[in-house]
Amino acid sequence: MQEREITIIKSGRETPFSRGVLAQTLCQAGARMEIAYRIASEVRAELLAEERLTVEEEEVLARVRAKLQMTDALVVPRLDKWRILRETTEPVVVLIGGATGVGTSTLAADVARRLNIQSVIGTDSIREVLRRAISPDLLPILHKSSFEITAEDIRVPVEDDETVLFGFRAQSSQVSVGVEAIVERGLKEGTNLVVEGVHLAPEIIMQRYKDHPNVCCLVVYLSDEDAHRDRFYVRALGTSMRRPAEEYIAHFEGIRKIHDYITESAARAGTYTIENISIEATSDAAVAFVANRVSGIAEKARRADSLLLDTSRGS
Missing domain, CATH: 1.10.150 (DNA polymerase; domain 1)
Structure with a gap:
């Protein structure tokens, strides 16, 4: 029947x-x-x-x-x-920052799925494009992972205990050029997108869009160092990681320095933060944050026809 x-x-x-x-x-x-x-x-x-x-x-x-x-x-x-x-036709852009290993990629995929956003871009991909265009002789910092940068790569006098953060900030500034280009294109063309990655430093690229009503900036963190360390082993078991977990663990002290800097700078910049203990709870909080953040767009909307049950249109 x-x-x-x-x-x-x-x-x-x-x-x-x-x-x-x-x-x-x-x-x-x-x-x-x-x-x-x-x-x-x-x-x-x-x-x-x-x-x-x-x-x-x-x-x-x-x-x-x-x-x-x-x-x-x-x-x-x-x-x-x-x-x-x-x-x-107003676009929504979600920027999800956080240190290596805290779960920005997993969260970005889940948030995009729940918000029906088709485009998810990682800052590592943006950095890879820039690497192809700029030689390591010109910008050596760009050609290493953020936690692997050495004093020789920086080329200016830096205290040993400041090398990791100086390198991270420098690389984030370089990658932010590509991030900004993608965000601006999305805003101009009305494309919804999620951008995630370690290079979304709150006091650099997120500060640029802090007051933009269409852009939602948030930072993910893990206060428990042991839980953060364990995430690398979990990732290695569940995915085909480019590097084994041991390589990340070898640089874990630098990764945590970057993690703490991102968290502290988010607090200074007034950026929304979520502790990613459970991906389900974190995703719930992120979606709620985006919904509240874009309420200004909704209040300005004028069209009368609803698309709630319209199967012919998507976000």
Whole structure:
């Protein structure tokens, strides 16, 4: 027997009801995935049981809000913001910084999935492009990992205990040129994207976009050194790392210096920080932060038609 289809009506336009699109929108507003899909399924089941095969979108939203009030009331105001935001051509850019090994890549992928953002770019990739264009004789700092830079690479007098941080700041400044170009292009063309990596130093590139309403800057950290060290072994087991964990552990003192500098500079710059103990909880916090951050865009939106249940458009 063919499954009956529910039609949603908004401003005279008809579109099929989609549990996937509705659940995705709830996730974008900060609802947890299992809750989002449960609510979407419950709403559909109720409409079918009532034989409501044609229904106004606002009625669907009213049912959704009522269910959210009982499970996660904080999502309700963010849902309305995301509804309006999806209608605009305004881009959303998320910058996720943090030291090597704290989980910026994993978080970026999860945040992008939940926000339906197709473009995820790592600063290591940007650095690799710059390496191809600039020789190591000209910029030797660019051609090493941030935690491997030596006094010989710096070429100016630096105290031994300052070498790691001086090198990191110098390399971050160099890579920030490429990051800024990508961010500016995304903003200009209306492209949603996530950029992640160690080179997103709060007092350098993030400071540049601190007050931009379309750009959401956040830093991930791990206060427990042992937990941070263990992440390299976990990564080595779960992925085909370019380097074995031992190579990172050999430079762990330098990595922690960079970690502490990033965390402290984030505090000085007023950049939002999240401790990444659990990727699920961290992703929830990041999505909630982005939803609240872009509320200014949502409030300025003017179009009346909603895309909440429109399967023909994506972010």
